[in-house]
Amino acid sequence: MTSAGREPGVVTGPALDVEVVGMTKRFGALIALDDVSLRVAAGSFHALLGENGAGKSTLVKCLIGYSPPDAGQIVVGRREREIRSPHDAHALGIGMVYQHFALVPSMTVAENLVMARDDVPAVVRWRSERERLAAFMATMPFKLDLDRLVSRLAAGEKQKVEILKQLYLRRRFMILDEPTSVLTPAEADEVLETLRSMTRQRELTVLMITHKFREVMAFADTVSVLRRGKLAGEGRAEDLTSATLAEMMVGTRQIPQARMGRASHAGGATEPRLVVRDLVVEDDAGRRAVRGLTLAVRPGEILGIAGVSGNGQRELVEALIGQRRPRRGEIRVGGQPYRATRGEIRDHRARSLPEEPLRNACVPALSVAENMALRNFDRAPLASGPWLRRGAMREQARRWIADFKVQSQGGEAPISTLSGGNVQRAVLARELSEEVSILVAANPVFGLDFAAVAEIHDRILAVRNAGAAVLLVSEDLDELLELSDRLAVIFEGRLVHETLAARADIAVIGPCMAGHHGAASAA
Amino acid sequence: MASGPSGRLRQSAEALAIPVGALAAAMVVFGIAMAGLGRNPLEVYELIYRGAFASAFSWQNTLARAAPLILTALCVALPAQAGLMVIGGEGALVLGGLAAAVVGHLLVGVPPLGVKLAMALAGMLAGAAWIALAGALRQYRGVNETISSLLLGYIAIAVFNHFVEGPLRDPASLNKPSTTPIGDANMVGSLPGLDVHWGLGFGLVFCLVTYVLVKHTTYGFALRIVGGNARAARLAGLPVGAIALAACALGGAAAGLAGMVEVAAVHGSANASLIAGYGYAGILVAFIARQNPLAIVPVAVLVGGISASGGMLQRRLDLPDATVLVLQGIAFMLILASETVYGRLKIFRPERA
Numbered sequence: 004m005t006s007a008g009r010e011p012g013v014v015t016g017p018a019l020d021v022e023v024v025g026m027t028k029r030f031g032a033l034i035a036l037d038d039v040s041l042r043v044a045a046g047s048f049h050a051l052l053g054e055n056g057a058g059k060s061t062l063v064k065c066l067i068g069y070s071p072p073d074a075g076q077i078v079v080g081r082r083e084r085e086i087r088s089p090h091d092a093h094a095l096g097i098g099m100v101y102q103h104f105a106l107v108p109s110m111t112v113a114e115n116l117v118m119a120r121d122d123v124p125a126v127v128r129w130r131s132e133r134e135r136l137a138a139f140m141a142t143m144p145f146k147l148d149l150d151r152l153v154s155r156l157a158a159g160e161k162q163k164v165e166i167l168k169q170l171y172l173r174r175r176f177m178i179l180d181e182p183t184s185v186l187t188p189a190e191a192d193e194v195l196e197t198l199r200s201m202t203r204q205r206e207l208t209v210l211m212i213t214h215k216f217r218e219v220m221a222f223a224d225t226v227s228v229l230r231r232g233k234l235a236g237e238g239r240a241e242d243l244t245s246a247t248l249a250e251m252m253v254g255t256r257q258i259p260q261a262r263m264g265r266a267s268h269a270g271g272a273t274e275p276r277l278v279v280r281d282l283v284v285e286d287d288a289g290r291r292a293v294r295g296l297t298l299a300v301r302p303g304e305i306l307g308i309a310g311v312s313g314n315g316q317r318e319l320v321e322a323l324i325g326q327r328r329p330r331r332g333e334i335r336v337g338g339q340p341y342r343a344t345r346g347e348i349r350d351h352r353a354r355s356l357p358e359e360p361l362r363n364a365c366v367p368a369l370s371v372a373e374n375m376a377l378r379n380f381d382r383a384p385l386a387s388g389p390w391l392r393r394g395a396m397r398e399q400a401r402r403w404i405a406d407f408k409v410q411s412q413g414g415e416a417p418i419s420t421l422s423g424g425n426v427q428r429a430v431l432a433r434e435l436s437e438e439v440s441i442l443v444a445a446n447p448v449f450g451l452d453f454a455a456v457a458e459i460h461d462r463i464l465a466v467r468n469a470g471a472a473v474l475l476v477s478e479d480l481d482e483l484l485e486l487s488d489r490l491a492v493i494f495e496g497r498l499v500h501e502t503l504a505a506r507a508d509i510a511v512i513g514p515c516m517a518g519h520h521g522a523a524s525a526a
Numbered sequence: 527m528a529s530g531p532s533g534r535l536r537q538s539a540e541a542l543a544i545p546v547g548a549l550a551a552a553m554v555v556f557g558i559a560m561a562g563l564g565r566n567p568l569e570v571y572e573l574i575y576r577g578a579f580a581s582a583f584s585w586q587n588t589l590a591r592a593a594p595l596i597l598t599a600l601c602v603a604l605p606a607q608a609g610l611m612v613i614g615g616e617g618a619l620v621l622g623g624l625a626a627a628v629v630g631h632l633l634v635g636v637p638p639l640g641v642k643l644a645m646a647l648a649g650m651l652a653g654a655a656w657i658a659l660a661g662a663l664r665q666y667r668g669v670n671e672t673i674s675s676l677l678l679g680y681i682a683i684a685v686f687n688h689f690v691e692g693p694l695r696d697p698a699s700l701n702k703p704s705t706t707p708i709g710d711a712n713m714v715g716s717l718p719g720l721d722v723h724w725g726l727g728f729g730l731v732f733c734l735v736t737y738v739l740v741k742h743t744t745y746g747f748a749l750r751i752v753g754g755n756a757r758a759a760r761l762a763g764l765p766v767g768a769i770a771l772a773a774c775a776l777g778g779a780a781a782g783l784a785g786m787v788e789v790a791a792v793h794g795s796a797n798a799s800l801i802a803g804y805g806y807a808g809i810l811v812a813f814i815a816r817q818n819p820l821a822i823v824p825v826a827v828l829v830g831g832i833s834a835s836g837g838m839l840q841r842r843l844d845l846p847d848a849t850v851l852v853l854q855g856i857a858f859m860l861i862l863a864s865e866t867v868y869g870r871l872k873i874f875r876p877e878r879a
Binding site: 362 | 761762764
């Protein structure tokens, strides 16, 4: 890396052309990538599609140098290169934006940009750095206050900082791993539009991992589809349809269909089963994240909560499932005060599907069978008196692993060795196998492939149809519109809009999510 | 990954080989230090062996020292199941000893068996309260339990010294301030057929009970959930604070019982001899045993043996009696460092063919 040619912040030089040839990567017996070749032409916006475990992450990890491939070449700018570490990739101008932010929240935007350099000097001369940053920002299509703390930025802004960071570091080939999963549709469109215009001006080449066909159709020039480690198809986005893409992704496998109709008893006269009144919940920093929220969910209906992430959803869900104590207000279940103690959870048959299941709903070091016993280890048949019955625990796991098609090497493997989708299946098995009266679900399909999504949605609907009261908190509006009976919008810790899902109007919901609910909240 | 008998076997082999390897490395480092002092390392190790395990007498000495180590190691290993790192066993031990001495002195006219039981109970309660305090500071005030238990240990020692040298001092104890002796009748004797006091029995039983509790009861399962992921424990509706506090109290009770044993089986009264570092050596034992209650027993015997050989090194090689503490310290550092090796050695990785 010569300092003169690679001064950060100066946008020069054309987009990079990157090609992988015969890329193979094995993890023991598992072939994660099997002789994959693909080319991302300079200045193109290339989408990489595939189900969970199809090899997308493995491919980009090889490209960025985190785990070099076992076989195959990487050709950058028509010259074969060896990328043994992220440092090598950076030196070639290849950068990556991760699904989860890699920013330091307690630092400002400017500090984050400077500190991301591979060659941060021992003493930073902030005057010249700031001048250079200002000059750089002037050339950027979107503006951000350099002096704001990253912790104060919304998710969409943070994602922009991540992208700015790559551009500032003069990365000419940018890999993005599901960059829009934490953004609102409008934010996602803005970010992707910016990237596309930069590729059009041949300043940048983009390789984006995504699950969302809509984004592929709207923004990508070319598409590659991976399936079980192999290249299953590729082409120009304009020549492809959602149906052909779906078929490339899953092959001829049957996709669970059977969408059930909406509950007819929604809006009926039944007493609400879950009632939340004037709830106030603080976040970790002691700020009020939920500010006097009121809601009610009746048996046999799904109340969907829409909203941009960071408007109190996480704290609301944590309060409802017992992970956070509310500051004020009340939660009542079946008319009685509810504090999510073990006895209340058992008596009311309350279940939950929190986001990030490995972090929120599992004990990573314990086995699949032990994790599946989290709800009922202290009851017959898994316990007799104070004694655990290991045999019954194993038997339950064996049954549920089969019922929910959890792919694991038996119930005794630590659950942390399972893939994300299979962790979620194991949690689903635990939460939904027994009778459920109340279900609180938060982004239950986040990061899962669409066959798994359909299955999980079906299971949630089945729980609703069996008479459970379901609260579904999601950042995916399509998911909410598909599943909910009623839909509410959360903004800054309150519900600002509520409607029957059948009558939901995107033109009203969208502005409410963004905080413009003055006109709509008459309802 | 770790499925099937071969996977479990490999895991066990790893859990055994890494601490043993770290101990071997510690012996090499200590041997170099000994060579630097002009002593033949092999002779040093031979003497350590002879002082620890070569004769019936050295075995007695070793086991008598292992007994409190087993109990203080449980004071680390039990809270560790709940994810808490408590290193204040020394404080629980001295307060347990003090409480036992006071009870033993006060219960005049009670049959000896009653006095012994009361002393054991008092020792355990005192130790339990002290470590539960560290646990409560953590659960309800967010204070780091490692630091608070360590500092509470110093407070406990200060409290102990205050009472032993002040209000509770036996006027007859001239050179070494002590509480009034509990009396020969109330002393806890030796295990039948052995010349080792009952403390060893208490330790073995406590370890066994702890193992069964953790592995085979619903409380133990809840404890492992709390220790493995408190968020998941809350989702399951478990009373996280109460479960963790109970683990701290149980661990404190073990260390308190060690103090009672030191008073009622060794010294006959509470005095500065209790502050012998058993609480700290117990941390070493628990770490080498990887917080496994059953593994604590052999490790405590090993560490007890090393400390039992201190006198031998002093007499034969003219080394200071703290020499064995140097060996213990080196071993502790290398054991801690070896934690980073888990999962990185190729031979312990499951073959994926």
